[in-house]
Amino acid sequence: MNVFTIGFTRKSAREFFDKLRRPGLKRLIDVRLNNVSQLAGFTKRNDLLFFCEAILSIGYLHLPELAPTQSMLNEYRKNAGAWLDYETKFLALMVDRKVEDNIDQELIDGGCLLCSEAIPENCHRRLVAEYLRGKWGNLEIEHIL
Numbered sequence: 001m002n003v004f005t006i007g008f009t010r011k012s013a014r015e016f017f018d019k020l021r022r023p024g025l026k027r028l029i030d031v032r033l034n035n036v037s038q039l040a041g042f043t044k045r046n047d048l049l050f051f052c053e054a055i056l057s058i059g060y061l062h063l064p065e066l067a068p069t070q071s072m073l074n075e076y077r078k079n080a081g082a083w084l085d086y087e088t089k090f091l092a093l094m095v096d097r098k099v100e101d102n103i104d105q106e107l108i109d110g111g112c113l114l115c116s117e118a119i120p121e122n123c124h125r126r127l128v129a130e131y132l133r134g135k136w137g138n139l140e141i142e143h144i145l
Contacts, residue, residue, distance in 0.1 A: 001136070004112035005125045008142040011118075014041040017055050019144050020030060025109035027059035028052050031125055033067035043116075061107065065097055066128045083122050089126050091131060100126075100135035108132060112144065119145060 002024055008016055020028065028048060042051060045062060052060040068076075068143040069089050076086040094100075117123035120143045133139035 001109040001138050002142065003027075003108050003110075003129050003132070004141045004142050004144055005123075005129055006112055007115050007117040007119065007123060007125070008043045009116050009118040010038075011095050013051075016042070017051060019059075019082055020056055020112060022142075022144070024110050025056070025058055025112055027061055027107070027112070028056075028114050029066075029107070029111040030060065030062040030114045031064075031066040031128055032062075032115055033064055033073065034069060035064075047115075059110075063101060063107075065102065066094075066113070066124075068093065068124055070116050075129075087127060090127055094128070100132060103132075108139070118135065119143075130135060 004022060006016070006027060008137075011019070013124060030045070030048065035048075041047065046064060049060040050060050072089055072093070075081045080089040085122045112130055115123050116123040117125070120126035126143065129139070133141060
């Protein structure tokens with residue numbers, strides 16, 4: 001199985017959609033908690049649905065069960081929390097949600113996990129991909145930068 005990840009921050013719409021032109025990419029999987037209020041207009045839910053179909057001929061899916069809670073986000077972003085604390089709490093959340101059992105592997109295979117962070121190092125999309133690889137064992141990850 002293959003999964004991609006991408007963030008939209010610091011990318012124009014052209015650059016973003018050009019980077020998504022990948023062999024084997026089947027769908028964009030939005031793992032943001034809130035997919036309607038981002039500053040980049042092209043990354044709002046209805047726009048992404050349209051652009052994925054019209055530009056890339058791929059599907060779009062929002063999976064908020066792969067997103068952190070609002071309180072986790074607030075603690076990390078607004079209160080300048082430590083990444084290690086955020087990572088620990090987020091991974092515990094994935095365990096509590098049993099995402100490896102509740103998310104169909106076929107949805108992830110060929111999917112691209114979308115979040116806002118420009119790079120995956122301090123982004124939950126990387127944590128999701130690595131968590132699922134640890135549980136399923138057969139997941140190749142490619143971070144699209």
